Amino acid sequence: MTRYATVFLFLAFLAVPVLARAGEADDLQRQIDYLKQTTTDLERQDEQKAVSSDIMMMRSWLDNGWTLRSQEKYDEVRIILDRCEAQANMVRQRLTAAKLSAQAAAKEDEVKRARAQLARTKKALENAKIQKARLEGKV
Amino acid sequence: MTTVFRASLLCVFAVSMLSLGCATPPKPRELDALEKLRANPDMPAARKKAPDLCKKADKAFSSATDKWQSNDLNESVNHALLGQIYYSHALALSDQDKSNARIADAEDALSATTEEHEKAQKDLDDMNEKIGLLQKSVHKDEEMKALEAQMAADKKANEDKLSQEKLRAETGDKISDAELAVKTAETVNAAKYAPELYKSAAQILAKAQTEMQAGQMQQAQSSAAIAKKTADDAAAAAKPAYARDSQTEESRKKADGLFAEASRIPGVTTRRDVRGSLQRIIIAIPAETMFTKKQTVLAPGRDSVLNPIADLIKKKDYQDFPVQVVGHTDSKGGAQSALLAMSGARAQSVFNALVTRGVDVRRMMANGQGGAEPIADGRTAAGRASNHRVEIVFLYQ
Numbered sequence: 001m002t003r004y005a006t007v008f009l010f011l012a013f014l015a016v017p018v019l020a021r022a023g024e025a026d027d028l029q030r031q032i033d034y035l036k037q038t039t040t041d042l043e044r045q046d047e048q049k050a051v052s053s054d055i056m057m058m059r060s061w062l063d064n065g066w067t068l069r070s071q072e073k074y075d076e077v078r079i080i081l082d083r084c085e086a087q088a089n090m091v092r093q094r095l096t097a098a099k100l101s102a103q104a105a106a107k108e109d110e111v112k113r114a115r116a117q118l119a120r121t122k123k124a125l126e127n128a129k130i131q132k133a134r135l136e137g138k139v
Numbered sequence: 140m141t142t143v144f145r146a147s148l149l150c151v152f153a154v155s156m157l158s159l160g161c162a163t164p165p166k167p168r169e170l171d172a173l174e175k176l177r178a179n180p181d182m183p184a185a186r187k188k189a190p191d192l193c194k195k196a197d198k199a200f201s202s203a204t205d206k207w208q209s210n211d212l213n214e215s216v217n218h219a220l221l222g223q224i225y226y227s228h229a230l231a232l233s234d235q236d237k238s239n240a241r242i243a244d245a246e247d248a249l250s251a252t253t254e255e256h257e258k259a260q261k262d263l264d265d266m267n268e269k270i271g272l273l274q275k276s277v278h279k280d281e282e283m284k285a286l287e288a289q290m291a292a293d294k295k296a297n298e299d300k301l302s303q304e305k306l307r308a309e310t311g312d313k314i315s316d317a318e319l320a321v322k323t324a325e326t327v328n329a330a331k332y333a334p335e336l337y338k339s340a341a342q343i344l345a346k347a348q349t350e351m352q353a354g355q356m357q358q359a360q361s362s363a364a365i366a367k368k369t370a371d372d373a374a375a376a377a378k379p380a381y382a383r384d385s386q387t388e389e390s391r392k393k394a395d396g397l398f399a400e401a402s403r404i405p406g407v408t409t410r411r412d413v414r415g416s417l418q419r420i421i422i423a424i425p426a427e428t429m430f431t432k433k434q435t436v437l438a439p440g441r442d443s444v445l446n447p448i449a450d451l452i453k454k455k456d457y458q459d460f461p462v463q464v465v466g467h468t469d470s471k472g473g474a475q476s477a478l479l480a481m482s483g484a485r486a487q488s489v490f491n492a493l494v495t496r497g498v499d500v501r502r503m504m505a506n507g508q509g510g511a512e513p514i515a516d517g518r519t520a521a522g523r524a525s526n527h528r529v530e531i532v533f534l535y536q
Contacts, residue, residue: 054227079217086224093231100238107245114252121259128266135273138280 028069028077035084036062042091050098051091058087164210169219170203176226181233188236189229196225306356313363314351317344320370324377329370332377340370383536390459390535394420397457397533404447419532420460422448423514426468426485426527435484442492448531449496452503462503463532464490469523470510483507489529 039059046052065080176182177200186193199222206215321340324330329337347362394411401409401422408423424444431438452462466482466489473481483506490505515522 083217083221083224086221086228090224090228090231093228093235097231097234097238100235100242104238104241104245107242107249111245111248111252114249114256118252118256118259121256121263125259125263125266128263128270132266132270132273135270135277138273138277 024074025069025072028065028074028081031081032062032066032069032077035081035088038088042088042095045095048098048102051094054087054091054094058084058091061087163208164212166207167203167212167216167219169216169223170207173200173203173219173222173226176223176230179226179230181230182226184236185226185229185233188233192225192229192232196222196229199225303356306360307351310347310351310356310359310363313360313367314344314347317347317363317366317370320367320374324370324374327374327377327381329373329377329381332380333373336369336373336376340366340373343369387536390418393456393459394418394533394535397451397460400451400454401448401533404444404451406444407448416536417534418536419534421533422531423528424448424489424531425524426529427524429489429529430485433481435481435488437488437492445489445492445496449493449498452493452498452531453496457533458499458502460502460533460535462498463530463534464493464503464505465530465532466505466507467512467514467526467528467530468510469517469526470513471517471523475509479507479509481507482509485529489531 036059039055039062042051042055042058046055061080061084065077065084068074068077068080179185182193199218203215203218203222206212206218317340321337321344324333324337324340329340343362343366347359347366350356350359350362398409398411398420401407401420404422406424406428410421410423412419412421428444429437429441451457452460464486466484466486468478468482470478472478486505486507490503493503494500510517510526513522513526514528515525517523517526
């Protein structure tokens with residue numbers, strides 16, 4: 001009985017690293033899939049194509065990560081995934097910045113139009129003053 | 140020598156190889172890009188906005204540089220890429236702040252502009268309202284002027300119309316005058332007695348009427364005046380002949396009546412004759428009826444025969460007839476002058492008797508003809524008696 005237990009423990013000791021590596025591969029695959037989905041989402045949000053090169057680069061990194069995962073170079077994959085995570089965050093902020101910039105541009109256009117309208121109204125007011133003076137001369 | 144030389148060459152080769160193996164490799168592109176990113180002019184703002192990210196990026200930059208210098212290019216690239224990401228992230232956050240600031244500025248500017256525009260628009264509305272009132276006032280003035288002009292035009296039109304009506308009335312009056320003149324001419328039968336003038340007047344009158352209907356008032360007036368004058372001329376020309384004819388006819392009718400009445404007077408003879416242009420009704424009273432023989436004064440009680448004769452002379456219908464009282468004798472019985480005197484005296488007696496009976500003396504004249512106008516054969520006594528007479532002669536044309 002003691003002998004069997006010893007053998008079992010020995011086998012279990014041998015199996016732990018193998019099982020651990022298998023779990024790590026699955027975990028990395030999930031992260032890669034998750035980040036690919038994130039890339040797709042970011043592409044959809046990028047209506048102005050402001051960050052398309054960043055997203056393309058991120059997609060190529062993920063493809064490279066997938067290859068490295070297949071080669072069981074998990075450390076390198078982790079580095080790539082950390083970078084892609086940071087890239088995704090950066091892209092989100094750049095998308096937000098682009099949207100805000102567009103909003104600012106729209107607001108500034110609105111200001112331009114309002115100023116143009118104001119200029120027209122002022123011009124109309126000047127003309128009205130002239131017309132009023134002319135009419136007062138007639139009465 | 141050779142051995143030493145070979146050893147030296149070997150040493151030089153070894154040193155060269157060692158130094159070559161320890162030389163810094165070319166800088167990775169990613170590190171270059173990271174350095175450029177660090178030099179971005181917006182980086183100070185990014186550092187201020189995201190200091191943690193920038194610290195991480197700086198650290199990544201240091202690691203990338205170190206790894207490059209230690210020939211670990213893969214690690215250098217990894218760190219450089221990570222550094223780029225952090226810097227870009229920080230710059231994005233800074234850009235967001237800038238955009239937010241732009242939006243805030245734009246909103247402020249928009250708010251100010253909108254406020255200013257509202258004020259300007261209000262001023263413009265006020266001004267337009269004033270202009271509207273002024274335009275109404277000006278329009279009213281113009282309307283008043285137009286109304287005055289219209290009234291003046293209407294007044295002028297009315298005056299013209301009135302003038303036209305007046306002219307038409309005057310023309311109508313003149314045509315009426317001409318028509319009256321033509322009618323007057325017709326009353327004197329100008330068509331018969333002055334046919335040329337009457338026809339001309341009628342034609343000119345018709346022309347005047349036509350001109351009036353055509354609205355040619357001046358010409359119509361002129362034509363009417365000519366028609367009137369021509370008609371007057373026609374009437375004037377026709378009047379004497381018409382009057383003469385009318386009078387003759389009237390006198391003839393009266394004479395017929397007179398003759399008939401005279402014929403009914405008893406004790407007298409009545410006859411008619413013509414002497415020159417005059418016609419005569421003669422009532423012959425035998426002298427023996429009123430006078431005794433050789434006497435020239437009416438015998439008393441024998442002048443009653445003069446009563447109906449006097450009544451006849453005085454009758455209104457016959458007052459136009461001049462009356463002659465003519466005494467006649469026969470041609471024998473005395474000197475002619477004596478007969479003439481006797482006949483004149485007898486005529487004067489009858490004349491006086493008639494005046495006594497109310498006959499107007501101005502209508503009568505008395506004379507004696509002696510035996511110059513016998514009416515019967517003087518060789519017989521009856522004839523001579525008939526020739527002794529006093530005649531009451533009514534004259535007419």
